[in-house]
C-alpha cells in the first residue's frame with residue numbers, strides 16, 4: 232500500500248498540510264547527504280583556515296558543532312550549502328556559490344520513495360521546481376545577528392505562493408519539507424495554520440526586523456491576515472516529510488535548543504506549469520508518459536544551474552518581487 236493513502240490525502244485537502252512519516256531511509260538516503268555536506272564543510276573550513284580567516288579548522292568537532300562554530304566566527308557558509316541561487320537574482324554574480332551535489336540529486340530530488348509520495352498528490356508527471364533550499368539552523372543565540380537570515384534562523388508567516396511570481400498562482404506547487412534531523416518545538420520545527428490554504432494569496436509585507444537570504448528582506452503576512460485558525464507546530468522525526476499546499480500559511484520557531492536543526496524544503500509541480508522563478512532551472516524528476524525526458528545525471532543538473540547563473544550575470548536582473556516595499560497596507 233502507498234504511504235499516501237486516502238486518509239493522508241483527505242487530511243491534506245482538509246488542513247492544507249500533512250505529515251508523512253518515514254519517507255526517507257536514514258542509511259540509504261540521509262547518510263549520503265550528510266556525508267556530502269560534511270565534506271563540503273570540511274573543504275570550506277580548510278580553505279578559510281589556509282587563507283587566515285579562521286584560526287582553527289575545528290576538525291575534531293562533530294558536524295553541527297563545527298558548523299555553528301564557523302558561523303559564530305562570521306564565515307558565510309550558507310551560500311556554499313544552498314541548493315539554489317539567491318532568490319533575488321540581482322545578487323547572483325559569476326562567483327556566487329551553489330551546492331549541486333550528487334547525493335542531493337540522487338538521494339533527495341530524485342529519491343524514488345519521495346517521488347512516489349509526491350506522485351500521489353500531483354500525479355505522475357513531476358517537475359522538480361527550482362524553489363528549493365537547505366536550512367541548517369544552529370542554536371539561534373550562537374548565530375551572529377547579522378547572519379540570522381531565513382536559511383539559518385526562524386522564518387515568519389508566509390505562503391509559498393507568496394514568495395514566487397504571480398504567474399505561478401495557479402501552479403499546483405507542492406512543498407515537501409524533509410527532516411534530516413528530528414525537528415522539535417525547541418529546535419525550530421514548522422508551524423502551520425490548518426485550513427489557511429482555502430483562501431487566496433494573502434498580503435505579504437517586507438519586514439526589516441527579519442532578513443531574507445542574501446541581503447533581501449523577509450516577506451511576512453501581517454497578523455491581521457492570518458485568519459482565525461490556531462497555528463499548529465509540527466514536530467517531526469528525521470526522514471519524515473511534511474507536504475503542504477502553496478497557499479498554506481506557515482512559519483518556523485526559533486532554535487532554542489543546543490543542537491542544529493536540518494531540513495531541505497523542495498517543491499514539485501506537474502510538468503508544464505509555471506515554476507514561479509523562471510530564471511532558475513527545474514527539471515523533469517519523473518514522467519510515466521515520457522520517461523526519456525527525466526533528468527538522471529547530477530552533472531547535467533549542476534550544469535543547468537551554472538548556465539542559469541551565467542545567463543543572470545549576463546542579462547541583468549529579472550524584476551522579481553510581487554510585493555512593493557511601499558505598499559500602504561504594510562505601513
Ligand SMILES: O=C(O)CCC(=O)C(=O)O
Pocket residue numbers: 366384385386391406408481482483494496497
Ligand atoms: O524551514 C523553515 O524554517 C521554513 C521553511 C519554509 O518556509 C518552507 O519550507 O516553505
Ligand SMILES: [Fe+2]
Pocket residue numbers: 389390391481
Ligand atoms: Fe515557506
